[in-house]
Amino acid sequence: MAKLTEQDILNWNGPEDDYMNAEHLAFFRELLVNMQEELIENATATAGHLQEHESAPDPADRATQEEEYALELRTRDRERKLLSKVQATIRRIDNEDYGYCDDTGEPIGLKRLLARPTATLSVEAQERRERMKKQFAD
Template identity: 30%
Template sequence: MKDASRETAASEAAGPVLRADPDASLSAKQLRALYDKLRGEEARLAEEIRRHISEATEAERHPDEGDQASQNANQAYLLRYADKQNKQLQQVRRALQKLQTGEYGVCEGSGEPIGVQRLMLRPWTRYSVEYKEQIDRERRHR
């Protein structure tokens, strides 16, 4: 029984089991690098969101009546930016979840593998370059 608990502890210390879609052809080393990038981005975004919301609420608590319009505009900007960052954070967390369920590395639109270079640059991406370009072309022609 001691050996089983040691294996579990060692497994938990190493982190979650990472799996990509078989079509993605990502090595264990690439998966670990992508996971580490996603975790770093998750921490960065969470801190940035916290900071922007804190700044926005702090300005609300200590208003300078002489510059109220400017403060309101700044507060609105901070909250919009925090909302944008929150959407990106959701994408990062979705990618982390897909890394653990074995769905990572394939385009959600076409089902084709996403290139390793694209994943390394933007590990939370949902689409291959080709599919994203197709979406952008269709949006321009609407």
Template identity: 35%
Template sequence: MEIELLHNYKPSQDEDYMNPMQLEYFKRKLLSMQSLLTKQTENKISTVLDYKDRDKDIIDMASREHEIGIELETSKRSLESIKKINNALKKIDSGQYGYCEGTGEEIGIERLEIDPLALYCIEEQERQEQLSNK
């Protein structure tokens, strides 16, 4: 079932949490992020492949090797983000999106607006960070 959103729709705390409109809003937001990251990654890979056939000056080659390393590292991060987006999209489909993985509590609209990939509510995120710092 296709949900039609108004152009200027923004989720509100006054609505039922993770109602169909909110889920569609976040789904579209995630798909947009996914599309942008995919295009950026494809461009970076294309750039890396273009470096292969450039001139053979040793200094230029060393510089290019460094640039390729940076491009590959950013591509790796982008691919990790795409995996997280795919997981969030699966959660939308299963009805689990927007709920803390640690407590089952609502993550909150404001937090998801800032970070649509958030896995934890603020309290659980702080607890996770304290545990990892020990």
């Protein structure tokens, strides 16, 4: 059987009881494993890049260089957090607990998962959480 493509996911119009079937799980697992590999590769490249760090003699150049490194480190920190989510999501797929809202137990939806593979909430549940957070933050 041929592997599903992104277009297959977008156009899926199967029965509700066929949601998150083995093909869907395999598609999202592969997508997440690829994301994980890319994030690890970026972290490794950053580590190598920072080890090669050679300080510029000019103070303005050194300041620019340090700002670039700080930006790169902030980016890697965000990616580190994303990597943790990706790995947790892969575990959910392996446990066949993927694709369903943590709050309601309802399907999250293939299109939402395609846009955000690490999503744990349906759009409605996410919006409800954001409204509550905003309401109590004010």
